[in-house]
Amino acid sequence: MPLRVYNTLSGEKETFVPLLPGKAGMYVCGVTVYDYCHIGHARANVVFDIIFRYLKYAGYDVTYVRNYTDIDDKIINRANQEGCDYSVISERFIKAFDEDMARLGLAKPTVEPKATDHIGGIIAIIEALVAKGHAYASDGDVYYAVDTFPEYLKLSGRNLEEMQAGARVEVGDKKRNPMDFALWKGSKPGEPWWESPWGQGRPGWHIECSAMSMEFLGKTFDFHGGGKDLIFPHHENEIAQSEAANGCRFVRYWLHNGFVNINSEKMSKSLGNFFTIREVLDKFDPETLRFFILSAHYRSPIDFSDQNLEEARTGLERIYSCLASIDEVLNRIPTSAELPAVECLSAIGLELQEKVAQFIPRFVEAMDDDFNTAQALGGIFETVRATNRFLAESKEFSPVALSLIAHVQHLFDEVGSVLGLFTLNPGQWLDGIKSAKADQIDIASDEIERLIIERTEARAAKNFKRGDEIRDYLLEKGIQLLDSAQGTTWNVK
RNA sequence: GGCGGCGUAGCCAAGUGGUAAGGCAGAGGUCUGCAAAACCUCUAUUCAGCGGUUCAAAUCCGCUCGCCGCCUCCA
Known part of the structure; x- marks a missing residue:
């Protein structure tokens, strides 16, 4: 079974055919570093961490690029509030982001570029767009002329006329068309700036992702991911920039994760109903949060609440308890011990053997179907039950039985390394949960x-x-x- | 208003044409001095509602109702 992924561009699941055989290029929009990350960021990053890990597990040589947008109005605003340089803010929150992701057990992307290290590439793309008539300079700013790109809005499936009719778009005097967006912004006094053909200024939002993805992955690459809320305008604008500048297709498969909700409403800064990753990790361990995120398909909304987190923890405890029982048996019985010479398994043993044989194929089948982690976890629980059953009925363990449960242990390690779960010693994890609860x-x-x-x-x-x-x-x-x-x-x- | 998504047991959640995974909670049982854990059994004749296509639909089509998202910074 080949890997199939849901492509936002086509609105369908498509078979993944890599641009270059055996390789996969993947760009995920990271964060604008002006504040601590919330659970929505945790979900997006965990989801793409698992996609990254699974692609590697499936044998691809993956180049994973996740950027830091370290220059932006919000960063400048915060720096002004605190009376410091913008870089103080961006560096502080890059560090915080790195700490949060490390605690969540995320694998490091291949490259983690910063927008401010790619100003040259950004300017080069803007110059190309101006030269081709897709962009125009206007009083120190440079704007993208959306009506020069006929495919504009192909990702979000919108209609330009109707969006303009919506009239909620701010009309700047400097723009020819209210839908045009800034590629370059002239700097106001006191703001950070870089030299450019249009004077001192800084990049607009969107252009940095076009520049950094091209730098590390080329003009066309396989996967581009982010939260659903980035479809418009961010990803739409990236397409317009990159495809107009390069004259070729930008991204082959667009992946977007669903939101984290609070009481069925989107968690967001503007609503103020968000929890930071740090707050949540004070109450729940990182694997519980990961397990919670993986318990639903990545495109579905997921409702965040203490009760749901507790439920996730209970489920994870069930798996870790099973793994601890396996450890207990394998540690108790030394391999040199004299073991019963029974060389055939009971009915329950055969059932476990069957589960073990199907374990990886079922895991792969679930993950190949648009990274269906919820289904994958179902298979894991079935194996837990079969294992518990086998351990409960076994009074003594033959060499065949021991090798069977050692096999279970190995399989959980294998899928755990893809899901970022079961990475701790089971006894230690359970002790950790116990002492965390004991504090209360x-x-x-x-x-x-x-x-x-x-x-x-x-x-x-x-x-x-x-x-x-x-x-x-x-x-x-x-x-x-x-x-x-x-x-x-x-x-x- | 435009575009998109969702609605599966008390709760969470897979399943996108072949007769409802899994988890949590609950009930009964085995085990136990009694419990707990673990194990076993049970808990949706039915997938928001109504029509249609089909030998066959939770899955496809249409309509209705409800919820949510994007259209403005957002993972």
């Missing part, structure tokens, strides 16, 4: 341990009344006891 409990862990010992002694003396008193007391405090043959452990409910 008003009882110290050494007190819990003391009571467990007292209860164990009481139970050994058949004093179940005292034992149950302790258990109920702890339960009231939110502590759940788990008795097993190896002793009693505890969990925060």
